[in-house]
Amino acid sequence: MTIKKNVIDQLIAQARAELPNESCGYLLGRDDTVTENFPMENVDHSPEHFSFDPRQQFQAMRYARQNGLRILANWHSHPASPSRPSQEDLRLANDPSIRYAILSLLDGQPRLNSFAIRQGAVVNKEEHL
C-alpha cells in the first residue's frame, strides 16, 4: 500500500492537534494507493485507546462509495509509544479486508507503519515514514 505524502502530512497534523489523546481515521483510495484521509473522532478521548463513532463509520463508508473510493485502512496515532499494534489493537483488528496503520509520535519523531492482521497476529508490515 502506498500513502500519498500530502495524506501523511495530514495525519501528522491531525495527530498533533489532538494530543495528548490518540487520533484516528480511515485511509481511502483506489487500488493500493491512499489518496485521502477521512478523519474520525476518537470518542474515547483517551491517550491510550480509541473508538470510532458508528454513525461516523457509516458516513465514511457512504463517502467512499459515492466518490469511487475504497477504505484501504484504518489508522490511529500512538502519542507516546512505537508504531506497532498493542495487544488491544491486535484483538480489535477484525477486518481482514483492510490494513491497520499506526502513526507514532514517540519522541517527536513521526513514524508510520501499516499492518495486515489476521486472527490477532501481524502477517505483514509496511513502513511508510
Ligand SMILES: [Zn+2]
Ligand atoms: Zn494502538
